[in-house]
Amino acid sequence: MTKIIKVDPVNFRKDELKIAIDTLIDGGTVAFPTETVYGLGADAFNSRAVKKIFEAKGRPLDNPIIVHLGEFDQLDSVAKHIPRWVKDSIDTLWPGPVTFVLPKAKKVPNEVTAGLPTVAVRMPAHPIPLTLAKETGPIGAPSANLSGRPSPTIAEHVIRDLYERVDVIIDGGETFFGLESTVIDATEDPPVLLRPGPMTLEELEEATGKKFKIHPVALVHEKVNTPKSPGMKYRHYAPRAKLILVEGDYDKALDRILELYNGYRTKRKKVALLVTKETAGKLNLSNDIIILGDRRNLYTVAKNLFKALRELDERNYEIGISESFELKGVGLAIMNRIRKAADSIVKA
């Protein structure tokens, strides 16, 4: 039986989390909100507990998970040889949506790191996982979706994917950013951006004084044969509907989106457009629109993206057509997720 606990994400008493804390300590699995997406957690030092996460999600065993800390003192128990620049900037970056890949400490079981000599670590900027991990110690947690599905940003997504597959689901409302953390490989110098996220490259370079390299998979260009991060080789975030991403010059893309839409409509396909408020206004359509957010504030698009991908399926669309965004700031993370979810990318 999965227990669902409703908790206010900011104003809660610690005893409201007692069941979740006890479950983690006893080697069970708990889904919880973070500032990025919902995570599915287990005691990071308990290999049997960690295995349950992989089973519940149907996650390939060679895709390592992120360890979540509740306080800075826990870092040395999971990672070693932490570079100077990480130590010097960590107080300003954590808690926050950035994950560092570091050499792993002995205590971290191979199930967490999928046998790699490195471990991915972050301290989430969300009162619920911070409180949990303070009480239980480091928590290993990937996103709380079935493997391959869009990451959950509300508890309903988690319930739909994982009900009766996990011990506890904490319903703490909607997550703040809606996209998973930025992942940086800090074992390299210069450090390498493996996965763009809510903490932008520009912000990270400013905070660390480092110039980062961008791994090709972060841009999702071509298929990469030897992925640096094992998670990168799997198709992600995919709705059941066929997703088409239209890239290129904005005005040309608008024409192309309409052309594609009308073409599919003629063939009697159920097709929806994933577009911003501004674009919807320009296209002058009222049906078959799923609003992604506001082009002038791409954090709104980040927040709604995974919900929009799930909505395609919930409304039984066969095809979704998405507009694209500039590859800078949080736009880089948005484009990474849409490109990964897309079946095809069309150049306008």
Ligand code: TXA
């Ligand atoms: O925001 C987030 O990061 C969320 C919340 C729950 O914290 N978690 C999350 O976990 O997105 P997951 O498992 O869905 O993504 C973890 C990513 C994967 O791409 C994985 O391959 C990579 O981090 N990763 C984990 N350990 C790694 C390692 N040792 N070396 C390289 N990449 C690693």
Ligand code: MG
């Ligand atoms: Mg995931």
